[in-house]
Amino acid sequence: MQRTRREFLGLLGGGIAAGSTAGCVAPARNEPVGERRFAMLYEDVAPSVARVQTTTGGRTGQGSGFRYRPSAADGAYVVTNQHVVGPDPDAVRLQYADGAWVEVEVLGTDPYSDLAVLEPGEAIDAEPLPLRETVPPIGTEVLVVGSPLGFSGSASQGIISGRNRSIPAAGNYTIADAIQTDAALNPGNSGGPILTLDGEVVAVATARVSGSDNLGFGVSAPLARRVVPSLIETGRYDHSYMGVAIRDVGPLIAEANGLPAARGVYVTATEPGGPADGVLRGSTGEAVVDGTPVPTGGDVIVGLGGTSIDTQSALSRYLALETTPGDVIDVRIRRDGSETTVELELGTRPAPRA
Incomplete structure (x- = not known):
């Protein structure tokens, strides 16, 4: 069950560290034509995606995150990657599409799935994004929204190019059931949503292979659906x-x-x-x-x-x-x-x- 990170060339999730590497939203409108499908989806989901900025020991890091609500009875939280927030940040802030910054609390992190949940300190006018129950077939079109290299609100498109991948996690373990995509993922995309064109999150962007322009990976929505509620309730997840x-x-x-x-x-x-x-x-x-x-x-x-x-x-x-x-x-x-x-x-x- 253990694999060395050396077997996976240059895995650097999307987070950026200074001085180093690396309820549901309304569905998209009916049957838009051609590339307009992506533009209309982006308009729907972009307000729900945030830039994540962390400060730890005087150093800053960046990534992405998105609003999520486990059920109608729950509040809305922000899902991101564990490697974006790190083990013990001094402060974590979000910047949404309107440019406003809010400070957030880290509710829970799980290094083995590379997921983390944040709780905003104040209400945010942004609809939560739904996590899909299943991973769609290879070839399904996807849209990635995030803050690569700190450029907030960026989008890239591609397809699901692989399913049930295993990618390195903490302690020489692997993250199971990961999805592979040819959509561009760059440092800063980590923690952002990979969405199908119906506006559902199919994966949480988490990694790319260094030296490759079209080989990125995300934590699957089915795994996130298991981990995130536990992080909200207890701050941890037992594997x-x-x-x-x-x-x-x-x-x-x-x-x-x-x-x-x-x-x-x-x-x-x-x-x-x-x-x-x-x-x-x-x-x-x-x-x-x-x-x-x-x-x-x-x-x-x-x-x-x-x-x-x-x-x-x-x-x-x-x-x-x-x-x-x-x-x-x-x-x-x-x-x-x-x-x-x-x-x-x-x-x-x-x-x-x-």
Whole structure:
């Protein structure tokens, strides 16, 4: 479940640090023609998107955020990225489209989903934006609104170019179910909305790959819908935890372990005393295939809770969207040449090391 950030080239979310890198809105009007669709959507949503400015130890940082209301009975808050506000800012301010600045309180942050929730100190005349329940198909057109490089109210357009991506998070973990887009994301876009043309937020802009102009990522709306209410209520969010080190089953692992197909998630080790300790088995040996050392003897996870699991991304997505710490789930594994099912009680992911 852990991946090194070095595996993901130059991930720098959209936030800018000085001296360093890096209720629902009314739907769009019916069937506008051509590029006018984007212009009309922008007019609808731009007042709900804010520039976020932080001050920490005399240094300033910038990003974006947007108004959100979990339900009609709740107040309206501002969603942004955790890396925009940082772990302990001295002050956080918002600037909306009318140019006015307001100071806000940080209600909660979650480094593992890179989400944060802010509460304005005064009422703002801006409609909340809705978070979609599902991620639409690849090829769906999207609009990004934010403050890249401090240019407030900027917009870029593109499509959803990938779904169910895993991108680096705190502590060498990954953010599951991320969306990929070719819309321009630059430093300062972090925390802003990625919207479908019906005015719904499909993802929270969070990262781009350095050196690439059309490879950006966002925290999916389904994950945000789980995390944000908890940040509002308790200031934190607890992620399910198996306590395993894993890797995808590729051709080398399949050959070394006599597997019928290169699919599933191989368990290289279990955390002593963790949820999977004594339930799942890590590697017990090593073989050399095509001159490469390959672990052997570990369990191969092929299903969770009745859902087929072919990759680490699928496993992470299931844990992130379908489970809660304390749940007991059925884990379908391949061990010693045959398949069996074991029960595992999920724990809570430990806090990132300082």
